[in-house]
Amino acid sequence: MTQDKLIRRVLKPVVWVLCLGPLGGLAWLAYSGGLTANPIEFLNRYLGEWALKFVIFALAITPLRGLTGWAGLTRFRRLLGLFAFFYVVLHLSSYVGLDQYFDWNAIWLDITKRTYITVGMVAAVILLALAVTSTKGMIKRIGGKNWNRLHKLVYLAAAAGCLHFFMMRKGVQLEPLMYGGAVLLLLGYRLVGYLKKRRRKSRLAVA
Amino acid sequence: MLIKSANASDVKSSEITPKSLFDARRQFLRTAAIAGVGFAAGSIAPPAFARTGRGKKLAGVQPTKWTQDSLGEDLTDYESITSYNNFYEFGTGKQDPALYAKDFQPKPWSVVVDGEVDNPGTYSYEDLIKPHKLEERVYRFRCVEAWSMVIPWVGLPLADLVKRLGPKNDAKYVAFETLNDPERMSGQRRQVLEWPYREGLRMDEAMNPLTLMAVGLYGEELPSQNGAPIRLVVPWKYGFKSIKSIVRISFTKDQPPTSWNMAGAREYGFYSNVNPGKNHPRWSQAKERRIGEFLKRPTLSFNGYEEDVAALYTGMDLNKFY
Incomplete structure (x- = not known):
């Protein structure tokens, strides 16, 4: 089997199923009574945390490729990014449909008046833009260079997601800081790479 | 440790989930299922609420208004x-x-x-x-x-x-x-x-x-x-x-x-x-x-x-x- 076939026929389906794992976990928690006395709050937070995790997974692909040297990893980036969007959609649905029960007035007040929801919505809108431009046709239409530029917005979405999580919690809690630290690490890796490249370029220009 | 009082089998009225609360729960599960994010929750009966860790009964508690x-x-x-x-x-x-x-x-x-x-x-x-x-x-x-x-x-x-x-x-x-x-x-x-x-x-x-x-x-x-x-x-x-x-x-x-x-x-x-x-x-x-x-x-x-x-x-x- 060629590497391409291995990725398409075996690895991708496996990763796809793994990405649905959190929903399986949720079904198990529902069955075993693990949704707490406030299942709506639990569901909201569970889905939000998984959305953020998948953003981090997608962001981890580039550094992992650099560290392992396996270029095939890039083939999974879109899949992970789309699953991040999938969990964001579920997170938003549970907020709108269960937590607020389609009280659009209250939702609008939340978006405009509560900073942490505004920040969360910014992240969601960015991921929406990235998701709809993730098809081959869209990449062609936009052009590789512009598409790359557009998809750099995921950095902003990741930061906004972390901020949203941090601001939602009362006091300074550990989990939001852990997510923030992970995103900082992944963005820092890119920054270091970028600075190295620039220095090399300027050295070449001098020579 | 499981603490059992002498008449642990007696069910007090306070232990019974009020009917309206029970109905509210059923309603929640139904709605969750309809909303499409309840997954299995809608079709599986709610878990029995475990009665672990019940504490010591307090004596001489007076009713109030x-x-x-x-x-x-x-x-x-x-x-x-x-x-x-x-x-x-x-x-x-x-x-x-x-x-x-x-x-x-x-x-x-x-x-x-x-x-x-x-x-x-x-x-x-x-x-x-x-x-x-x-x-x-x-x-x-x-x-x-x-x-x-x-x-x-x-x-x-x-x-x-x-x-x-x-x-x-x-x-x-x-x-x-x-x-x-x-x-x-x-x-x-x-x-x-x-x-x-x-x-x-x-x-x-x-x-x-x-x-x-x-x-x-x-x-x-x-x-x-x-x-x-x-x-x-x-x-x-x-x-x-x-x-x-x-x-x-x-x-x-x-x-x-x-x-x-x-x-x-x-x-x-x-x-x-x-x-x-x-x-x-x-x-x-x-x-x-x-x-x-x-x-x-x-x-x-x-x-x-x-x-x-x-x-x-x-x-x-x-x-x-x-």
Whole structure:
């Protein structure tokens, strides 16, 4: 089997199923009574945390490729990014449909008046833009260079997601800081790479 | 350890989930299924609520006028009250306190009484409680996070205790502290808040007949996750004012510092009266989710105790003194 076939026929389906794992976990928690006395709050937070995790997974692909040297990893980036969007959609649905029960007035007040929801919505809108431009046709239409530029917005979405999580919690809690630290690490890796490249370029220009 | 009382098989009426609550749960599950995010939850019967860790029955509890009937609202079930807690001393997750307070031994316990008071000293829990009759009071409990419960507390009026301790004339406030013992309270190993947890009331708030020192709920000793062995209950204020596992009661001339106010003065005021018109900077306080119900209900001014307590705040701008 060629590497391409291995990725398409075996690895991708496996990763796809793994990405649905959190929903399986949720079904198990529902069955075993693990949704707490406030299942709506639990569901909201569970889905939000998984959305953020998948953003981090997608962001981890580039550094992992650099560290392992396996270029095939890039083939999974879109899949992970789309699953991040999938969990964001579920997170938003549970907020709108269960937590607020389609009280659009209250939702609008939340978006405009509560900073942490505004920040969360910014992240969601960015991921929406990235998701709809993730098809081959869209990449062609936009052009590789512009598409790359557009998809750099995921950095902003990741930061906004972390901020949203941090601001939602009362006091300074550990989990939001852990997510923030992970995103900082992944963005820092890119920054270091970028600075190295620039220095090399300027050295070449001098020579 | 499973503690069985002599007639453990007797089902008290309080153990039976009220019909309306049961229906509300079914309704929630149905709606969740319809909304398409309930997954299996809609088709699988709700789990049986385990009856583990039921505490020791309290003797001689007197009924009061604050009953479930007079309130006209369903009690929150015992399982929810004891499994869904904010008690950061045992972790910040809602289920952490029930999990990590399991081995917490609240007794022996003592409370230091100091400050502007005639009878200062270190009181054992028994010495503090024994001279008083225990009462049952069914109160609404409204968390600042916009969820609420109805809880049948057992305790004694704080006013009676204060009178016995004899505050001096210049005692204007009563300050409380929670146990600070990271060995026994694992959540205190991290500085989520500046430990020990502190709370306080103005003297007239402390003397209000509604204010309760609770030592039990559902007719039994307080479970550790609910603030054993003794905690404050101030039903017209947000839940964080109702400080748990109290080891110190101080009578002070000046307004004492309080934990959440120290952590974020813009978000948590000293008074923190339940006020649907004054939103938390990060979320609305207009509505609340009663645990066990699907739709949010409007939050009542002073949590429904306006008649009893509004006079305490006449002439005060409650938007400023939130």
